[in-house]
Amino acid sequence: MKRYARQCDITGEGMNDGYVICDGAMYIKYTKHLSEHITNDTDYETVEEAYEDDYYYYTEWEDSNDDDCWGPEKTETSKTN
Secondary structure (H helix, E strand, O other): OOOEOEEOOOOOOEEOEEEEEHHHOEEEOOHHHHHHHHHHHOOOOOHHHHHHOOOEEEEEOOOOOHHHOEOOOOOOOOOOO
16 A cells, blocks of 8 residues: 555645645645635635745655555554554
8 A cells, every 4th residue: 555644634635745734734735725725714815925924835755654654545644564
């Protein structure tokens, strides 16, 4: 089974790159969902305004160890060896 560094809070999909909201309060995989979140769920008028205010950033995660990975069907961190 493929393992992922994080899980998207919108789709539930595993992700090894994507958007980090409020220093890890939320993770979003796709730009479309980031835009929808910012325009519908925050007081920011644009994605650019949110970025300039450090509300979110984009990152790629290195391969993480198996003690803190997400499987595509998981809803919490896996603690298997």
